[in-house]
Structure formats: structure tokens, C-alpha cells
Amino acid sequence: MTYEVNEETLQDIINIETKLFYPLTGFMDSKDYNSVINEMQLSTKEVWTIPITLDVNKETFTNAINKEVLTLTFKNKPIATLFIEDLFKIKEQDIKKIFQTDDINHPGVKKEKSRFPFRIGGKIEVIDKEILKNSLMPKDTKKLFKQKGWNTIVGFQTRNVIHKAHEYLQRVGLEFCDALFINPLVGWKKSGDFSEQAVEKGYKKMIEIYYENLNVHFQTLKTQMRYAGPKEAIFHAIIRRNLGCTHFIIGRDHAGVGNYYGKYEAHSLARKILKTNSLGIELLLLKEPYYCNICKQMVSENCCAHKDIIRISGTKIRKKFLNNETPSSIFMREEVSKEILNLKEEMFIK
Ligand SMILES: [Zn+2]
Numbered sequence: 001m002t003y004e005v006n007e008e009t010l011q012d013i014i015n016i017e018t019k020l021f022y023p024l025t026g027f028m029d030s031k032d033y034n035s036v037i038n039e040m041q042l043s044t045k046e047v048w049t050i051p052i053t054l055d056v057n058k059e060t061f062t063n064a065i066n067k068e069v070l071t072l073t074f075k076n077k078p079i080a081t082l083f084i085e086d087l088f089k090i091k092e093q094d095i096k097k098i099f100q101t102d103d104i105n106h107p108g109v110k111k112e113k114s115r116f117p118f119r120i121g122g123k124i125e126v127i128d129k130e131i132l133k134n135s136l137m138p139k140d141t142k143k144l145f146k147q148k149g150w151n152t153i154v155g156f157q158t159r160n161v162i163h164k165a166h167e168y169l170q171r172v173g174l175e176f177c178d179a180l181f182i183n184p185l186v187g188w189k190k191s192g193d194f195s196e197q198a199v200e201k202g203y204k205k206m207i208e209i210y211y212e213n214l215n216v217h218f219q220t221l222k223t224q225m226r227y228a229g230p231k232e233a234i235f236h237a238i239i240r241r242n243l244g245c246t247h248f249i250i251g252r253d254h255a256g257v258g259n260y261y262g263k264y265e266a267h268s269l270a271r272k273i274l275k276t277n278s279l280g281i282e283l284l285l286l287k288e289p290y291y292c293n294i295c296k297q298m299v300s301e302n303c304c305a306h307k308d309i310i311r312i313s314g315t316k317i318r319k320k321f322l323n324n325e326t327p328s329s330i331f332m333r334e335e336v337s338k339e340i341l342n343l344k345e346e347m348f349i350k
Pocket of ligand 1: 296
């Protein structure tokens with residue numbers, strides 16, 4: 001019995017196999033799934049905030065009832081074996097538990113609603129090791145950090161091109177830790193987000209000029225964006241812990257979209273979880289950096305109380321690029337803007 005998976009599921013399989021999603025060893029069964037959406041923990045009580053499940057069509061679901069294994073294929077090539085442990089159907093109201101909204105205009109909700117409600121849980125075993133090629137492997141990053149002699153490494157998540165606010169957060173991270181691991185997410189993102197090339201090219205230029213000879217490692221992370229805000233912030237921290245980071249930055253509206261989540265809701269959730277649990281990684285809960293016209297530099301509300309300020313707006317930066325214009329140097333390094341502008345229509349995800 002076989003089942004053809006899509007690109008996002010293929011990536012989940014890869015991320016389970018590489019231990020990026022440790023301690024997961026397969027797709028969640030109903031026990032873990034319900035525990036995650038209701039309690040933000042696995043059935044083992046370990047913190048976990050985003051369900052990782054395999055959805056299948058009704059025919060496969062019905063046929064799998066008395067079977068022990070399901071061979072997962074991608075482009076008709078067998079890639080993994082799933083040892084069937086559980087078959088379950090998710091409920092309509094689960095979506096709200098995951099995203100705190102069931103608004104179809106929310107890109108994560110929309111994507112989740114497009115999946116089948118039928119789920120199969122169980123351990124997986126990768127058959128085709130080729131799929132792991134060029135993957136971000138926790139064993140490799142941990143080895144690299146050790147070789148470099150870095151004891152404390154701060155992880156930085158982003159899905160955007162680097163602007164001055166992110167630069168500020170990264171430098172704060174470097175004040176705390178031996179090294180900075182810039183780890184942009186490049187899996188499925190909504191249309192209108194910056195493309196993988198734009199993010200990568202901008203960062204390469206930034207590192208070449210401004211982070212030259214610093215302890216900075218850049219590598220992309222492939223997993224889909226869920227836009228689940230606070231819960232996804234915790235999920236992002238767990239992934240970075242698995243990659244060997246000791247610290248992780250959570251800024252303003254981490255993994256948020258539109259106005260679905262509060263500015264510092266991820267900070268509140270993190271504090272709440274950390275009261276009774278350990279994540280195995282320190283969280284740097286940082287305030288939004290902005291430019292102060294009086295201090296004449298990037299600041300945050302923790303170190304400047306002036307009112308004459310300019311907020312770094314991702315929307316404004318995007319608009320400038322859409323019009324083929326260079327964003328103000330208050331927002332972004334000119335060398336970085338130039339690299340991104342050179343990409344022309346490849347700047348954004350269509
Ligand atoms: Zn000021």
C-alpha cells in the first residue's frame with residue numbers, strides 16, 4: 001500500500017529523520033496530537049506546540065485500517081515506511097486551538113483547512129536516503145559549533161530580508177553569546193513574502209561586509225511557515241535547541257501575521273511555559289528595535305523613551321522593493337538593498 005505525499009509532508013519526513021523535530025520519531029498519533037493542541041505538550045509531558053501529522057485521503061484512510069505499514073512516495077518514488085499505530089480524524093474546532101483563530105484569511109489556517117481531516121500516526125523509517133541530501137542536520141551544526149569552540153550560540157529565526165531592526169537584535173545576541181546562528185526559514189511561505197534568494201543574497205552581503213570575521217554562521221532551515229505566532233515561536237526555539245543553539249531570540253510578533261497575535265504575546269507564552277517547564281534553551285525575549293531621531297541610532301523602549309522615532313516597517317520596505325526603489329538607509333543597509341533589487345521579479349514568492 002502506497003501513498004503519495006506533497007512537498008510539505010516530504011519535508012516533515014526529512015525533519016523527523018534528521019532529528020530537527022526531536023523527540024518526534026514519526027507522525028503524531030491522536031494521543032500526542034490532542035495533548036499538543038490542548039496542553040502544548042507531547043504525551044510524555046515534553047513541551048511541543050505545533051502538531052506534526054500525516055493527512056491522507058479517505059480511500060487511503062479506509063484501506064489502512066487493518067494494515068501495518070504504509071509506504072510513502074514522493075514523485076512516485078518510495079521514500080519512507082510508516083508503521084501504522086493509529087488512525088484518527090481531526091475536528092473542525094482543532095484549528096482554532098492551534099492558531100487561536102479559524103479565519104480563512106489567516107494563511108496558516110487556510111493551508112491547514114486545505115488538508116484532509118484523516119490522519120495516520122506512527123513511526124517512520126526513511127527508505128530513500130537521497131532525500132536527506134543537502135538537509136540541515138543537527139548532528140552537523142552541533143559538530144561545527146564544537147569545532148569552532150563556541151560554547152554559547154544564539155539562534156535567529158527569520159523569514160525576511162535583513163533590515164536594521166534585525167541587525168540590532170543580532171548584535172544584542174552577540175553581546176550575550178559566543179556566536180550567532182542566522183537560520184532563516186525557507187519552506188512554504190505565503191505569496192508576497194520574500195523569496196529564498198532574496199533572504200539569502202541579502203544576508204550573504206550583510207555577513208561579507210558588516211559581520212566579517214565575527215562568529216556568525218548562516219544556514220537556511222526548510223520547514224513550512226505556519227504563521228501560528230506565539231506557539232510557533234516556541235516550536236522555532238525547540239528546533240534551534242535541537243540544532244545545538246543554547247539561546248534563541250524571540251522578538252516582536254514572532255511568526256505572526258496581520259493582527260492575529262499581540263505584539264509580545266510570544267513573550268508571555270514563553271514566560272508561562274518556562275514557569276513549569278524547561279525547554280533546554282534560553283530565550284532572549286527582546287523588544288522591538290526602532291530608530292530614534294534624537295538619539296540618532298537604533299534603540300528599543302528599554303533604552304530610549306523619546307517619542308520622535310521611526311519604526312522599521314516590513315510593509316514599507318516591501319512596498320519600496322515592489323516599486324524597484326531602495327528603502328531608506330534608516331531601514332536597511334544600502335549594499336543589502338542593492339543585492340535584493342538585483343533579483344527583480346525573483347524578490348518575492350508568487
Ligand atoms: Zn532616543
